[in-house]
Amino acid sequence: MYEKFYGLREPAFNLTPDPTFLFLNKRSKDALDQILYGIERREGFAVIVGDIGTGKTTMCWALLERLARKDIRTAMIQNPMLSELDILRSILQDFGVRPKRKQPSLDFDGLGDETKEIFDADWMEGMSKKQLLDRLNMFLAERAQENVFSVLIVDEAQNVSTTLLEQLRLLSNLETAKKKLIQIIFVGQLELNQKLKALSMRQLNQRISVRFETKTLSREDTERYIRHRLAVAGGAPRLRFGSGTFRAVWRYSRGYPRMINLICDRALLAGYAERAAVITPRLVRKGALALKGLEDAGPKLSQGWFRRLMPFLIPAVFLLSVLLFALSKSN
Ligand SMILES: Nc1ncnc2c1ncn2[C@@H]1O[C@H](COP(=O)(O)OP(=O)(O)OP(=O)(O)O)[C@@H](O)[C@H]1O
Numbered sequence: 001m002y003e004k005f006y007g008l009r010e011p012a013f014n015l016t017p018d019p020t021f022l023f024l025n026k027r028s029k030d031a032l033d034q035i036l037y038g039i040e041r042r043e044g045f046a047v048i049v050g051d052i053g054t055g056k057t058t059m060c061w062a063l064l065e066r067l068a069r070k071d072i073r074t075a076m077i078q079n080p081m082l083s084e085l086d087i088l089r090s091i092l093q094d095f096g097v098r099p100k101r102k103q104p105s106l107d108f109d110g111l112g113d114e115t116k117e118i119f120d121a122d123w124m125e126g127m128s129k130k131q132l133l134d135r136l137n138m139f140l141a142e143r144a145q146e147n148v149f150s151v152l153i154v155d156e157a158q159n160v161s162t163t164l165l166e167q168l169r170l171l172s173n174l175e176t177a178k179k180k181l182i183q184i185i186f187v188g189q190l191e192l193n194q195k196l197k198a199l200s201m202r203q204l205n206q207r208i209s210v211r212f213e214t215k216t217l218s219r220e221d222t223e224r225y226i227r228h229r230l231a232v233a234g235g236a237p238r239l240r241f242g243s244g245t246f247r248a249v250w251r252y253s254r255g256y257p258r259m260i261n262l263i264c265d266r267a268l269l270a271g272y273a274e275r276a277a278v279i280t281p282r283l284v285r286k287g288a289l290a291l292k293g294l295e296d297a298g299p300k301l302s303q304g305w306f307r308r309l310m311p312f313l314i315p316a317v318f319l320l321s322v323l324l325f326a327l328s329k330s331n
């Protein structure tokens with residue numbers, strides 16, 4: 001809507017975890033490198049946890065993008081509310097596993113049947129959990145023989161049942177003499193940490209080689225993040241952020257990237273409505289208030305100012321009383 005007015009090529013503050021907009025501060029860049037290193041070294045498991053809207057799914061897509069290589073096969077589960085069977089089916093599907101069925105041989109050599117891969121979208125229907133797991137194991141072993149290794153990313157892993165988490169761990173137990181067959185990255189909200197600490201999860205917990213927590217952004221990083229997204233979206237040559245505007249976005253969003261996107265989007269919309277070239281803290285406030293329920297989600301600017309004045313207020317009141325007391329004495 002406002003893109004044309006501000007000279008943006010595309011929306012800068014969409015709510016999709018699009019890796020082309022990926023912003024990495026030093027901490028998250030190091031973490032991404034470490035996870036990729038762990039995968040290269042076939043270390044087994046990595047875990048990414050974080051509060052809601054801090055960029056976990058965005059990290060997943062960034063990882064998938066970096067893992068798009070000929071010698072790596074990837075799969076990602078995004079909806080672990082599915083049943084265990086459905087999760088297994090979706091892992092197989094995402095890895096591109098095909099059924100192996102006996103097909104009549106096309107050779108006229110009279111030697112009988114041969115095993116062929118044929119495409120049949122419903123081939124997993126009716127298969128038991130064991131059959132699905134066996135097929136997955138077979139697939140992983142075959143890839144390993146071709147020197148292709150497999151990476152599975154499980155988003156929202158806090159919702160995966162303990163039984164299935166354990167079964168996925170067992171998958172990684174299967175290894176050839178030299179290497180593990182699968183690398184798994186579990187991604188989830190902070191309660192995933194609790195889940196992994198449970199007694200039944202100890203074996204998995206001990207095998208996690210990289211752990212990373214996505215965090216809210218600092219004021220400085222909030223500014224970098226906004227500038228970065230605007231630059232990726234075309235630079236916005238006709239748009240300026242006034243002094244104090246980044247701070248206002250940071251205060252209202254508390255540094256949560258999803259909230260930063262929402263607030264910036266609404267602030268730009270409010271700016272466009274006024275044909276304003278400069279986005280001011282007032283427009284940010286207007287945009288933030290336009291977001292339903294935001295008043296409860298972040299501190300109000302006025303409260304921020306008040307809190308900042310507090311340290312000066314108490315000594316000032318004290319000095320004033322001393323002064324008044326001295327004056328009354330001198331009279
Ligand atoms: N590092 C980042 N770089 C660019 N954009 C980001 C980054 N982190 C988060 N975002 C943006 O913030 C929004 C929320 O991010 P994301 O969906 O990845 O969070 P999440 O932690 O997976 O949230 P939830 O807990 O709800 O699943 C997305 O619109 C995404 O574009």
Ligand SMILES: [Mg+2]
Binds near residue numbers: 155
């Ligand atoms: Mg997510």
